[in-house]
Amino acid sequence: MKKVKIALLGLGNVGTGVCKILNTNKEEIRNRAGYDIEIAKILVRDVNKKRDVNVPEGVITASPEEILDDESIKIVVEVMGGTDPAKDYMIRAMKAKKHVVTANKLAIATLGDELIGTAKEEGVMLKYEASVAGGIPIIDTINESLTANKIKEIVGIINGTTNYILTKMYLENMDFETALKEAQEMGYAEADPTSDVEGYDAVYKLGILTSLAFGTKVDSDLIYREGISNIKSIDIEYAKEFGYVIKLLAIVKEIDNVLELRVHPTMISTRHPLANVNDSFNAVLLKGNAVGDLMLYGRGAGDLPTGSAVVGDIISILKDNMEIKNEVNKIELSAKQINNMENTESQYYIRATVKDVPGVLGEISAILGNNNVSVLSVIQKSKGQEFVTIVFVTHKTLEGNINKSISAIEQLSSVQKIENVIRVENGIK
Numbered sequence: 512m513k514k515v516k517i518a519l520l521g522l523g524n525v526g527t528g529v530c531k532i533l534n535t536n537k538e539e540i541r542n543r544a545g546y547d548i549e550i551a552k553i554l555v556r557d558v559n560k561k562r563d564v565n566v567p568e569g570v571i572t573a574s575p576e577e578i579l580d581d582e583s584i585k586i587v588v589e590v591m592g593g594t595d596p597a598k599d600y601m602i603r604a605m606k607a608k609k610h611v612v613t614a615n616k617l618a619i620a621t622l623g624d625e626l627i628g629t630a631k632e633e634g635v636m637l638k639y640e641a642s643v644a645g646g647i648p649i650i651d652t653i654n655e656s657l658t659a660n661k662i663k664e665i666v667g668i669i670n671g672t673t674n675y676i677l678t679k680m681y682l683e684n685m686d687f688e689t690a691l692k693e694a695q696e697m698g699y700a701e702a703d704p705t706s707d708v709e710g711y712d713a714v715y716k717l718g719i720l721t722s723l724a725f726g727t728k729v730d731s732d733l734i735y736r737e738g739i740s741n742i743k744s745i746d747i748e749y750a751k752e753f754g755y756v757i758k759l760l761a762i763v764k765e766i767d768n769v770l771e772l773r774v775h776p777t778m779i780s781t782r783h784p785l786a787n788v789n790d791s792f793n794a795v796l797l798k799g800n801a802v803g804d805l806m807l808y809g810r811g812a813g814d815l816p817t818g819s820a821v822v823g824d825i826i827s828i829l830k831d832n833m834e835i836k837n838e839v840n841k842i843e844l845s846a847k848q849i850n851n852m853e854n855t856e857s858q859y860y861i862r863a864t865v866k867d868v869p870g871v872l873g874e875i876s877a878i879l880g881n882n883n884v885s886v887l888s889v890i891q892k893s894k895g896q897e898f899v900t901i902v903f904v905t906h907k908t909l910e911g912n913i914n915k916s917i918s919a920i921e922q923l924s925s926v927q928k929i930e931n932v933i934r935v936e937n938g939i940k
């Protein structure tokens with residue numbers, strides 16, 4: 512059997528998962544890849560840290576040169592995260608004619624041009640299946656299985672940490688902080704969980720999916736983003752009352768050659784196909800003009816699910832016999848126009864704290880009506896206190912109409928605060 516040496520940059524959650532899979536499924540992997548894989552080196556920050564896998568002596572190192580300058584290492588697996596020094600190491604590896612596998616959505620989404628450009632120039636393979644939706648093979652599905660289609664729309668739950676938090680808040684009334692701590696303990700969250708909680712991680716993943724599915728460059732900064740930190744247990748309770756669940760959705764739709772791109776918490780009906788995607792599971796709903804509606808579902812984070820995608824990429828490189836392709840076919844991607852959020856359409860949930868005085872409901876309803884927003888339902892529960900909570904759910908309207916309404920409602924002396932505005936989506940069109 513042929514032998515191949517690979518190296519890992521990182522031995523955290525994902526790196527550990529990769530090692531475990533390569534050990535546990537050794538026979539199957541050897542047969543499928545046609546190679547005996549040896550992990551020759553693993554780069555870490557702290558060589559003395561206790562690890563969750565047994566690694567032979569001399570393999571763990573703090574010196575990147577031991578990997579990047581070693582000609583016998585043919586594949587470098589970047590599972591360290593961040594952009595600096597990860598990007599530099601990946602570029603150096605590719606310039607040394609090593610193939611690269613990465614799980615790093617931040618690097619691919621924000622520095623993909625340079626990384627993919629280098630891979631093409633050097634004729635090496637750069638694979639990043641694990642960067643989106645953990646164990647779900649969404650990138651191969653778009654790149655291979657669905658290439659006969661024009662993709663018109665993708666709606667997904669593509670962050671495991673926030674889905675875990677929202678599930679725990681919804682099903683177990685757990686508070687936000689406890690749920691986040693649990694997600695961190697399970698190894699789902701990014702090193703800085705702000706990336707998960709505030710929707711950046713989902714934005715990077717949506718950018719990657721969009722560039723592949725719509726053949727366009729996407730600047731992550733232009734994707735509309737809202738995280739889940741403003742979702743309170745009271746919003747979850749109202750969602751239940753209306754027959755909704757709250758999910759952090761990543762959405763891209765192409766309408767008349769313009770892309771609508773957004774990541775935000777969304778109320779969806781309990782009958783929506785994404786409503787029962789819970790815990791760290793992810794799901795991607797996709798509409799192709801030939802295949803129609805398609806849904807992929809699986810673990811979106813964690814050591815083994817993510818490791819599954821990483822090892823799959825390693826095997827795919829080995830199946831191609833680590834070929835260095837000298838004839839490079841460079842396809843330059845151009846950017847598509849991105850829709851202004853003011854022009855997107857949705858239903859809206861609006862929660863406000865108001866003075867319990869006669870006429871307040873009429874004043875708010877009048878403002879909504881004057882801005883072409885029609886109300887589907889209103890709930891005001893408590894009475895007799897100075898301030899009460901009032902909740903509106905609107906019919907579908909333009910975001911611009913809602914923004915104008917909110918600005919006017921906030922000026923009313925009877926309104927103390929607009930506490931939250933959450934979009935309500937009723938399904939893939």
Ligand code: NAP
Nearest residue numbers: 521522523524525555556557590591592614615812813817
């Ligand atoms: P992690 O647990 O924080 O592990 C990072 C590893 O990289 C650690 O072993 C760390 O060394 C090493 N490292 C970090 N910076 C380094 C540096 N400058 N020099 C040398 N070693 C360095 O991270 P993770 O959760 O495995 O995530 C890794 C990557 O996979 C990230 O890009 C993440 O976005 C992506 N990803 C993660 C998941 C998931 O479920 N966790 C899923 C999909 C994709 P020490 O151990 O010595 O600190």
Ligand code: HSE
Nearest residue numbers: 670671672699701812
């Ligand atoms: N932090 C990420 C998540 C890891 O929670 O989805 C998987 O990309």
